[in-house]
Amino acid sequence: MARPILTIDLNAIAENWRALDSLSAAHVTTGAAVKADGYGIGAAVAARTLSAAGCGTFFVATAPEAMEVRDALGSDAEIYVLNGAIEGLPEIVAADARPVLNARTDVEMALEFAKQHETPLSCALQFETGMNRLGLSPAEAEWLAQTDVSALSVQILMSHFACADEAGHSLTREQITRFNELVPELRDRFPNAKLSLSATGGVLLGADAHFDLTRPGVGLYGADPFRDARPVIRLEAPILRVWDVKPGETSGYGATWTATRPSRLATLPLGYADGLPRSLSGRGEAKVGGRIVPLAGRVSMDLIVLDVTDVPDAAPGDMAVLLDDELTVDRMATSAGTIGYEILTSLGDRAIRRYKPSAVTDGKGDVSA
């Protein structure tokens, strides 16, 4: 089948989780972010793999994502919806998940919901410490301190770093300080709640960023800032066609590539509609016959062309490798002027996904997207 194939190494995900877990003290719970379809690799499979590795706390962005992870995991896991009450409290509760309350309006909606249903609503509270994105502002935190929230069963008190992946950024220190300033009162008020500040970058910062619970995501899937991660994905595509061009001939839309010598070109069936960034035009690379070769010209919607002049025996049907242990997600991200997160979450919609090993997926290891 002339389709790109995305192979996902589930053991690597489990190992990356264990490695990140081992970076914090034994009393610190390590959760996992599986939002955005498990960073593009498949949320259900990622969640099952992580659950088998020992993870019990999962973070998604939306209510439908929570439902998918709940279906995959059964009743045991704790699932938090990061985008909060705006995702719809009925939908979140239907997934037996918990909202992260990110604003006074979220808290008010949650209190109203709990009152209507006459049961305490399990949730997390997020506080703003410097990212200025989501979370109760200092003024809202003041309001919270004066408000009866006994209808809420607060499980997690959290905030989120803006710059944890930039070594020594002063805002990181400030956010730890601000979070610590909130702690005594919050501990007093919600003695059973876990404190949580760190995603992947924070886990790597060290113990004073760990608190009670960490929430790594991208590192589990093998990308920056977890430099010691095991690579998780491999992306390959078959060569559709090979032919020779003379010096002066061009390739692709806009004729941006011109042969400077007698050249051989190879066409692959993937493009920006498959999540390959168009910004790789003129700068992407792939591996054919074990050798790294450049893209010739622009990334089209469904196709790219490689300059395989230096791999003379490249033939239709041969697999070209776009991502592997050497051509990493981060390397592609750098070439494309983006970050590994965006590469991961863009891929996989059209590619055939293969999981290895497939056991943890309940026999559904070889899944076509």
Ligand SMILES: *Cc1c(COP(=O)(O)O)cnc(C)c1O
């Ligand atoms: C996405 C996200 C995470 C996971 O972040 P990574 O950088 O992928 O480890 C954790 N917490 C929150 C609030 C997030 O939005």
